[in-house]
Amino acid sequence: MKKTKNKQVLKEITDTADSVYSRIKKKKAPELKMPLRALSNVKYDPKDGFFELLGKMKERTLTASTIKTFAQTLRMMSHAKNIIEEDDITTKREMYYISKNWAEAAFKEQPESDTVMDDMEAMMMVNREQLGFIPEEKGGEVAGKLVVIDKDSDTGKEIKIDCTKFGSGAYSIPISVEHLKFETNAKFILAIETAGMFQRLLKHNYWKKANCILVSMGGVPTRACRRFIRRLSDEKNLPVYVFTDGDMYGYANIYRTLKVGSGNAAHINEYFCVPRAKFLGVTPQDIIDYKLPTHPLKEVDIKRGKDALKNDPFIQHHKEWRKALEQMNKMKVRSEQQALAKWGLNYVIEKYLPQKLKNPKSWLP
Numbered sequence: 001m002k003k004t005k006n007k008q009v010l011k012e013i014t015d016t017a018d019s020v021y022s023r024i025k026k027k028k029a030p031e032l033k034m035p036l037r038a039l040s041n042v043k044y045d046p047k048d049g050f051f052e053l054l055g056k057m058k059e060r061t062l063t064a065s066t067i068k069t070f071a072q073t074l075r076m077m078s079h080a081k082n083i084i085e086e087d088d089i090t091t092k093r094e095m096y097y098i099s100k101n102w103a104e105a106a107f108k109e110q111p112e113s114d115t116v117m118d119d120m121e122a123m124m125m126v127n128r129e130q131l132g133f134i135p136e137e138k139g140g141e142v143a144g145k146l147v148v149i150d151k152d153s154d155t156g157k158e159i160k161i162d163c164t165k166f167g168s169g170a171y172s173i174p175i176s177v178e179h180l181k182f183e184t185n186a187k188f189i190l191a192i193e194t195a196g197m198f199q200r201l202l203k204h205n206y207w208k209k210a211n212c213i214l215v216s217m218g219g220v221p222t223r224a225c226r227r228f229i230r231r232l233s234d235e236k237n238l239p240v241y242v243f244t245d246g247d248m249y250g251y252a253n254i255y256r257t258l259k260v261g262s263g264n265a266a267h268i269n270e271y272f273c274v275p276r277a278k279f280l281g282v283t284p285q286d287i288i289d290y291k292l293p294t295h296p297l298k299e300v301d302i303k304r305g306k307d308a309l310k311n312d313p314f315i316q317h318h319k320e321w322r323k324a325l326e327q328m329n330k331m332k333v334r335s336e337q338q339a340l341a342k343w344g345l346n347y348v349i350e351k352y353l354p355q356k357l358k359n360p361k362s363w364l365p
Contacts, residue, residue, distance in 0.1 A: 006084055009131060012124040013081045020074065031061040032073060034123035044260060044313035049275025051261045051313065060119075071105040072116050080120070083132035092117065093136050127223065127268045129176060139173030139224030141198065141216040144207030146232070149181035150174075163213070170202060170216070177228045184213065184236055189229060190353075191215045191277070193244035193254055197337045197348070206349050210357070213238070220254050226272045229258070233274060240274050241357075246282030246292070247334035248301045251325065252308040252315065255279050260314050279364035280356050284327040287335045290352070293342055294333035305329050318365050 020030040035041065036058050042051040062070050079098060083090055090098070096113040099106045107113040121128045128134075142148075148161040148171060160183075163171045174180075190212050192198045198216035201207070207214050213232070217225055233240050242258060244250030256262075259277045261269025287294060297305075305325050308315045315321045328334070340348045356362060 006130055009124065009126055010081060010084055012126070013077050013084075016123070017074070017077065029062050030070070031059055032070070032119075032123060033057055033059050034119050037118065037122055039311050039313070042313060044317055046317060048270075049260065050269040050273040052269070068105060069116065072099065072102070072107065072112075073120060075099070075102050075105055076113075076116055076120055080131040080133070089132050089134050091134055091136055095133060121268075125268075127271070129223070134175045135222060135224075139175060139177070139222050139228065140218060141170035141172055141195075142213065142228075143170040143198075143202045144213040145184055145186040145211060146213045147183040149183065151179060164207075168203070170198075170214075173215075173222075173224050173228045175224050177224055177231060180228075180231070182232055182236055184232075184238070185211075186213045186236075186238065187211045189213045189215060189233060189238050189240045190280075191217055191221070191229060191240060191242045191258065192337075193217055193219065193250055194337055197243070200345075201349065204346060204349055206353070209349070210353070217254065217258070221258050223272050226258055226274065229277075230272070230274050233276060240277040241280040241363075242277050243280050243337065243353075244282065245334070245336045246284060246287055246328075246339075247336075248297075248304040248308070248325070248328065250282075251279075251321070252304055252312060256308075256312065256314055278360075281352070281362075282335055282337060282339075283362065283364060284324050284331060285362070287331070287333065290340065290343070292335040292339040294331075294335045294339070297328070297332050297334055301334060302329065320364050324364055 016032070020032070023030040034057065035053050036056040041054045041056040043054055044051055060066055060070060060073070076095065079090070079095070092114055093110065095117065096107055096110040099113060117128055117133055121131060142163050143166065144163055146163040148163065150159045150161060151157065152159055161171060187210070192201070192214065195216055195218055198214060201214055215225070215229060229240060232238060242255050244254050255277070258274055260275065261273040282292070286292065305328060309322060309325055315325065337348070340352050343351070
């Protein structure tokens, strides 16, 4: 057996299992308690900079109606214990297929497996990577003035990876980033929503012109991507500017998740958010000022905006964001990053980004 890297997590699993077993021996219904994972159970304090849990809990007691989910949780805990002890990993998709050996406890669809995994993570107040579970998706891509110092998995020797030396490609953020070190003289990090815009900036070496580090988030950033940006920003004292589409999803999902985290993962937001991030664009006012082509808001966009104004502690706290979302609702239109191409393919490099960077008053908190 390989030496475990996380004895505390193993202890949490064992203690939980012991508690269940003890209640069964006493002929009492076993129970599992975990925080309620929702925006209704988080608070936002700008001094801390991230969503924090309130005290609402949910309890899973063994009953006729919960027996399957209860069994699935215990089986997944057992699997996590094994892979931690073996210093191995399991992807979220693999976990779903592994359950096919669990007879009547097997998951019918992966969302069921993912939900139990999230509950287990919240119950033990750890992140799923500590439990040995990893996502399928990539962590994001990086280009620009940064040297990432990793380690050779066989020898343990340091490897220096120069993010300016990937030609037309980019450095891929690994699933685990805690061991990485950084060298840079860049002035800021530019986190970009779409792969297309990232590729345009990379193609024309925008990082060289602006002396920055480009990070492609590829939509809502993965935990690895958020943690990478957070560690890089903290350790090298770099500001983070975020560039997304001008729509409700870019504001209330992509940016908000990067900056303060989510209600679903409030137990770990402290480590997977970037409190010092600022929203550079595309803002509703940019749509007007730059006369950008637009698309009408869909019902889902309108609903997302209203929900954010009503239920999101971060949006509610910042009057600038409330004003922006109300403005978009009134305009009834949205716009994409690529809409800037109306004024020329490289207008974003030659005009838009330089103008935005010179005018912090146009940013959103």
